[in-house]
Amino acid sequence: MDDVARALEIAASLGVEGIRAEALPGGNQNHVVRVRSVDDDIVVRFARAPERSGDPFDVEAWCLRATARSGVRTSDLVARGRLEGLSYLVASYVPGEPAAPEDLQGWEAIGEFTSALRGISTRDAPDALFSRFGRDLDAAWEQHLVYNLASLEPDDPLISLGVYPRSRRCELRDVVVSVSTRKLPQGVIHGDAAHRNLLRDGGIYTVIDWGAASVGPVMWGDLERIFRWHRLGDKESPVSDAAWECVLEGAGLSRTEAEPVVRDLAAVHALDVVRWAIDIRPDRLDEIVADSRDVLAAMIFTPERSRS
Structure with a gap:
């Protein structure tokens, strides 16, 4: 399964039925895919290397929550979880x-x-x-x-x-x-x-x-x-x-x-x-x-x- 298809699968597990998805540049350690539906615009991230698939994204998820509380502008945390053993993090898409x-x-x-x-x-x-x-x-x-x-x-x-x-x-x-x-x-x-x-x-x-x-x-x-x-x-x-x-x-x-x-x-x-x-x-x-x-x-x- 390619990275876009896997991102769509993760999004669907969260109730987001993507009607458009595209891989975004810049992810050295993780696949980064933007998924859009009628109501949602999110970014799905999961590890490129199989040996990193156990990474639960705990630090990144916490940082998103903590910086939002502090007033620093960053993306909003949507979800962090696992699908078929693959750890993922989902954040809101930031325009720009x-x-x-x-x-x-x-x-x-x-x-x-x-x-x-x-x-x-x-x-x-x-x-x-x-x-x-x-x-x-x-x-x-x-x-x-x-x-x-x-x-x-x-x-x-x-x-x-x-x-x-x-x-x-x-x-x-x-x-x-x-x-x-x-x-x-x-x-x-x-x-x-x-x-x-x-x-x-x-x-x-x-x-x-x-x-x-x-x-x-x-x-x-x-x-x-x-x-x-x-x-x-x-x-x-x-x-x-x-x-x-x-x-x-x-x-x-x-x-x-x-x-x-x-x-x-x-x-x-x-x-x-x-x-x-x-x-x-x-x-x-x-x-x-x-x-x-x-x-x-x-x-x-x-x-x-x-x-x-």
């Missing part, structure tokens, strides 16, 4: 087109959106949203940093993998310590706050796709990823200098306030994700090592930072 990379007003809206996430409580969030360090967000963040600091030992396997040279180990320890001294509020992070996940309908912007949501330094985690795209010239998520300025304006920050924080957070992420790959995804290790090496070169091992 993905914002263009050069849409500066859209980037400002993303900055405003990441800042607004600070108002979301995680009290009733599913366990899948949280890291391995538990539901206490402040304690989990502290343990995350303690783990990454303790891992920067002389025999760190990241050195032999070429993620960073041994001569820079103490410098990276200083970065992790610097992050630990910052009082960063913890909360929900969208995880993929890119132009392609922002729909524009006239002057109205709506954020979609919560598949990468997690917890961490709220707004800072999203800003760090956007800055990474900017500094590394990411082709899938291009962020110009003007776009980055607009993101910061929307978040109510200046470059001098934001960039020291996001540079250090990017370094911690670059180290941590390699350790994750070693333990969980060795099939992706080479790719992640190369990416992390680039991040550290762009964020930490720079002439201007060495002079500061």
Whole structure:
């Protein structure tokens, strides 16, 4: 059964007799199909890979409900369930087109959106949203940093993998310590706050796709990823200098306030994700090592930072 036929089957199980259905672009992990009837206009999502079919979409469903309560514009949750063992999520269709990379007003809206996430409580969030360090967000963040600091030992396997040279180990320890001294509020992070996940309908912007949501330094985690795209010239998520300025304006920050924080957070992420790959995804290790090496070169091992 193809993805459109399966989406129609899911819709029918919910009482929506689709008279028109079309696959939508942009779903890397899930099939995304718009289904329309006389009374309904919905988007049905389910996993592309059979091994992901057990994913119950708990995090995405919770994020849709939580952000709606907070006033952030996103799609409405219609249903989450299973059909013949296949997990699915159904949301309302949001009119509009993905914002263009050069849409500066859209980037400002993303900055405003990441800042607004600070108002979301995680009290009733599913366990899948949280890291391995538990539901206490402040304690989990502290343990995350303690783990990454303790891992920067002389025999760190990241050195032999070429993620960073041994001569820079103490410098990276200083970065992790610097992050630990910052009082960063913890909360929900969208995880993929890119132009392609922002729909524009006239002057109205709506954020979609919560598949990468997690917890961490709220707004800072999203800003760090956007800055990474900017500094590394990411082709899938291009962020110009003007776009980055607009993101910061929307978040109510200046470059001098934001960039020291996001540079250090990017370094911690670059180290941590390699350790994750070693333990969980060795099939992706080479790719992640190369990416992390680039991040550290762009964020930490720079002439201007060495002079500061």
